[in-house]
Amino acid sequence: MPIAATLSAGPASSGTSRRHSVGRAIGEAFDARRFGENTDTVVGKLESYLEDLSVRGLELTDPAALSHAARALMTPESETVAAFDDKKLAAIVDLYLRTGIPVHSPGYMGRQFSGVVPLASVMDLVSSVTNQPSSFYEAAQLPNVAERIMGEELNQFIGWDPGSFAMVTTSGGSLGNLTALLAARNDKFPDYWSAGGSALGGRGTPAIAVGDDAHYSVSRAAGVMGIGEDQIVRLPLNERKQICVEQVRPVLAEAERRGLRVFCMVASAGTTSVGAFDPLDELARVAREKNIWLHVDGAHGASLLVSDKLRERLRGIEKVDSITWDAHKMMFVPAPCTLLFYRNKNKSRGAFRQKASYVFDEEPDIYTELDSGDKNFECTKRPMIMPLWTLWAMYGRKLFAEKIDYLCELTQEAHRVVAEQPDFDNLHVPEANILCFRYRPADLIRGDDIHRLQVAIRNRIKREGNFFISKVNIDGVAALRVVMMNHEVTPEHFRILLGEIRRVGNEIFRGQ
Amino acid sequence: MPIAATLSAGPASSGTSRRHSVGRAIGEAFDARRFGENTDTVVGKLESYLEDLSVRGLELTDPAALSHAARALMTPESETVAAFDDKKLAAIVDLYLRTGIPVHSPGYMGRQFSGVVPLASVMDLVSSVTNQPSSFYEAAQLPNVAERIMGEELNQFIGWDPGSFAMVTTSGGSLGNLTALLAARNDKFPDYWSAGGSALGGRGTPAIAVGDDAHYSVSRAAGVMGIGEDQIVRLPLNERKQICVEQVRPVLAEAERRGLRVFCMVASAGTTSVGAFDPLDELARVAREKNIWLHVDGAHGASLLVSDKLRERLRGIEKVDSITWDAHKMMFVPAPCTLLFYRNKNKSRGAFRQKASYVFDEEPDIYTELDSGDKNFECTKRPMIMPLWTLWAMYGRKLFAEKIDYLCELTQEAHRVVAEQPDFDNLHVPEANILCFRYRPADLIRGDDIHRLQVAIRNRIKREGNFFISKVNIDGVAALRVVMMNHEVTPEHFRILLGEIRRVGNEIFRGQ
Known part of the structure; x- marks a missing residue:
């Protein structure tokens, strides 16, 4: 391939004397070392994020306030390409992580999306760069x-x-x-x-x-x-x-x-x-x-x-x-x-x-x-x-099989835990890692009261921010729903969640 | 939130004496430090990839051979979760990068997908981990x-x-x-x-x-x-x-x-x-x-x-x-x-x-x-x-505007370069960053001959691996097509490409 030599010696590769070229700012934005530094900044924060196994739900922010915070991080319109600012990148990542749903926390039992195996994201990064x-x-x-x-x-x-x-x-x-x-x-x-x-x-x-x-x-x-x-x-x-x-x-x-x-x-x-x-x-x-x-x-x-x-x-x-x-x-x-x-x-x-x-x-x-x-x-x-x-x-396959087995066993255990509680109703025998149940104090009988109580419980649990669970209508009546996607969740976490639901449910039931 | 104290002191967080827990291998696969090490391995390779501005096209591999190489990197089915292997990760990334389309190379003028601004991928990594x-x-x-x-x-x-x-x-x-x-x-x-x-x-x-x-x-x-x-x-x-x-x-x-x-x-x-x-x-x-x-x-x-x-x-x-x-x-x-x-x-x-x-x-x-x-x-x-x-x-906006302006100017310049060549035909005045043209030696007149020559040129250019361009049918006849997505491409690269097309076109035309 003689062309390779011609090309590498050509004016294109010398890089300095090109008649047609973009501004220096573009080159800097595409700089490989800059990329390395940026990943350092971000990966450090992601490591802390992954290490944080504290039990927490969601911190729901007023969209107007969040929008204000996000706008404050934006460069105003100017004559030239703005310079890179590492502090700004750190602030954006902090805001992103703080306001996100904590899929890696044992408090997260809410939905069918999961915390990923981190190596998967590492490979995703390669796909992202090569595009x-x-x-x-x-x-x-x-x-x-x-x-x-x-x-x-x-x-x-x-x-x-x-x-x-x-x-x-x-x-x-x-x-x-x-x-x-x-x-x-x-x-x-x-x-x-x-x-x-x-x-x-x-x-x-x-x-x-x-x-x-x-x-x-x-x-x-x-x-x-x-x-x-x-x-x-x-x-x-x-x-x-x-x-x-x-x-x-x-x-x-x-x-x-x-x-x-x-x-x-x-x-x-x-x-x-x-x-x-x-x-x-x-x-x-x-x-x-x-x-x-x-x-x-x-x-x-x-x-x-x-x-x-x-x-x-x-x-x-x-x-x-x-x-x-x-x-x-x-x-x-x-x-x-x-x-x-x-x-x-x-x-x-x-x-x-x-x-x-x-x-x-x-x-x-x-x-x-x-x-x-x-x-x-x-x-x-x-x-x-x-x-x-x-x-x-x-x-190998076992990584997936082991985790899935654990999550489904955990859900069966949660089903047993619910069955032990006189003031909770199981709604089905779980076949996988999803469990739906209701909190039902003895004197609560009417369908629409039961419905409203579950919705209110779910919303207050979410607002208190220790756990994140979901709700679903079953036969037209709301139920509480947990989806076990996280292997850091144990039956003990689930018991604590039930305690929370009971406390919150009683407060709501008594009009507090 | 009194629950936070209960939770952090609870058995869930002690982490050692859980009755229900997954195997240690799962924990290791989710380990935050492992994630940090993996990104180090991969980011180093991606930096070299981004630094490599050599002019190159695509190295097309026989799918059977590539499949064999990929299979060789896979862990055979075993009784347990296989251990992480940094060498294997490095080999996978090397294979991925080597066989990919080089969107950051000035030889890439082929399609509408582009080399990304690396910071975009860094943020994409955060999205990937938080999922x-x-x-x-x-x-x-x-x-x-x-x-x-x-x-x-x-x-x-x-x-x-x-x-x-x-x-x-x-x-x-x-x-x-x-x-x-x-x-x-x-x-x-x-x-x-x-x-x-x-x-x-x-x-x-x-x-x-x-x-x-x-x-x-x-x-x-x-x-x-x-x-x-x-x-x-x-x-x-x-x-x-x-x-x-x-x-x-x-x-x-x-x-x-x-x-x-x-x-x-x-x-x-x-x-x-x-x-x-x-x-x-x-x-x-x-x-x-x-x-x-x-x-x-x-x-x-x-x-x-x-x-x-x-x-x-x-x-x-x-x-x-x-x-x-x-x-x-x-x-x-x-x-x-x-x-x-x-x-x-x-x-x-x-x-x-x-x-x-x-x-x-x-x-x-x-x-x-x-x-x-x-x-x-x-x-x-x-x-x-x-x-x-x-x-x-x-x-800010200027990053995008500057690069887009450059790419569209470059395409207009390429159009002028084609116009200077007696054996090339321009097919349109470019409005954006796409240019279609044909190589047409003086004695080539018949439509289907012209068609076949462009297809053959495109395929040989691709196979030789110095440039990657595409083809498109215009009014039913094939044309060569460049899409300028990369600010590292200069008019000089385009001139060299035309020389390649002329050489290859003549070889094909003369039946070589």
Whole structure:
């Protein structure tokens, strides 16, 4: 390559006498040593943040006050690029950390997002600096290979023939669900993509059957896709909040009578509200019988597949058509990192169809074969697989399995603790790491009083700032909800939380 | 808060005698000092990476060989969590950096993704460790405030009344375009969300008019939304590859005669192929006259608004209904960071509609007022605004304006350089930082020969690995395309590239 010598000796590399060049300030902003110094500043603060295992919830700040504080850190408009200021960077990071939700604290039991394994963030930093979009092999070679490897690794616990399935990454579970539902729609109604919904004639109105507790992104997808939210057929739940298998056939038959053509059924592997797992095996039988696409929203619970103890919850997973799996939930990597699996790899090409000469090469080759641009929504996609693959490569499956096992055991223990309390009601037997319950003093009987008390408790607990928990409506009545995402939480923390709830609940109940 | 004392003295914090606890390996994987050491390893490599300004393209590796190399770095399945191995981390990062597209090298002129300002990645690291989803104020307070501030800051260059508009962040330009088109569809067809496309009666088939060079995500959105790709009405371009204003009314009238009801028009501010800016002022007049929603895909070019010299390219921007603006392109932050602006903030609530008690609070308050979960696709959304706001707060607008000005000047200079060459053809006058041209030796006349030569040149240039450029079809014939995203590129680099193209082109032309 003789050109290399020409180039390195050329005026471009001398750097001093360029006729066309940007101002010095730009060069300084891109300076490598500056980057090193900045990471030092920030990493020091992040180390302290990670070390702080004090029990705390959220410090909720008035947005107007926070906005004022943030504005005070901004450089006023000036004639030139402002100089870098290390003190300002430190102040921004301090403000960010102080006002954030403390996902690494044992007081955090509130939601399904988790404190990440720090190594995942370190790899995320590499992705951030190199900024390669991973929808195309040539732009991000290792991420594309890592996607294929992680697909193969995780498929060991699904159980499809290697080579027959497909996995694509996408930006979040909602987008994963939409993508799968599009593949289903286009598979069952091949003209829908080009002709649109208004051109469909005669054979029934397309409809989607979903468990009554499905994530809101599923009915939202029906609205997005032109199916219409009214064409969501709700499958009733049993007392464990799973889709009630006995009622599926009657409900589908009734939908058919109403002129609906159910082309897709959505089951949950870990519902958002209580973490229930729908009976995949039985649902797959119905789906096959009726030629319906079966999609599993495993955003929360698919990760249980990597645990030898818990895999059984997803019995029948190998019979479904597609699976959404959020690694940013129970695989403890930075969000978003959603994996979308298809049993039949050919169907994965059906979600989108179009031509675009500047991105899709005319003739596929060994390189473009790995491109995912025609299979995922994004044109520019973050190489979200890299943190996950790095953890998997470094620590192996056991890192995930051990933590997941602990979190689910902890939740069962919490369930036992609630059962011991006369003034608390358990609402379900936890299948995963989510537990919903209510505080109910003996003389509180009316449904709307119970509802209001839980909402008030949750809000006061949040405001007091020792714990962060969430609430959810179950059968129309509010319940308190903990999601165990943090291995620093112990049953003792949970007992203290119950004590807090009792104290606060009594204060509210007595009008204090 | 008396609870704090109880908690810090409790068994939970003593850490040694917990009955329920995870294995030691988990604790080690989450260790703060380990995190510090890992960042040291990685940051050192990233500094060298950023310092390496040698001219280089892409080293394309056989996916099978790369897969083998990646597999060799993985820990085999074992009984326990594998120990951390610093050498392995170093090897993974080396492999990642070596096989990546060198966005910081002056040889990179290929695509619209850019080398980021390193400070943006430093802030991205904080977001990655704290892992707060930013669709809800309580989960990510500063990011939500920063979104509002950046909306206000950037609106200074759009020009809407403060308080009347809305801005939401979303994961990429394709999703930004879909979200805006959904808002348009639901605005013009209020029943579409619930009833679906098949229930529409009588008043014409919904259709979307787009410039003939619109990004593929726009027609894809029509397929996604149930409108149907066939209902894309293409607006012809003028010789500058902008929507030809004179032809808009006739084309819309013809569509109406065919039974189409065009509810939305999509203009580009910086087309993907050549970086052309559609005449927004004139299009807005037509749109208002016909009660059509005007969306601007400014994924690439909206950033020119921050430049005093270049803002004029977007004349009329204040008259449009919505704008997609990718900060991860010309604002030099990690992808994705897409800003979606709506002129009328109430319309921003129209893209999605549904209830979900566990996310949307029953009664909005000063906190939930900042939530964006009902306005963006994502439930879990990365706080993508933080890198952008941090750069803006630290360096001010001029950082972006100076770099953008330089890149656009550089592209004009490249255009002059091409004009000087007898064996090269310019295909357009560049309006931004994208230039398309062809190598055409005097005796090459036939269209398909010209096409094949450009494709072959691009592929060989890529394979030789000194430069990375792209290709695009213009009027059905391939062209070479450079996108100037890197301020380290000078006209001298571009001259050397042309020499390379000439040498390679001649070799191919003579069958070597």
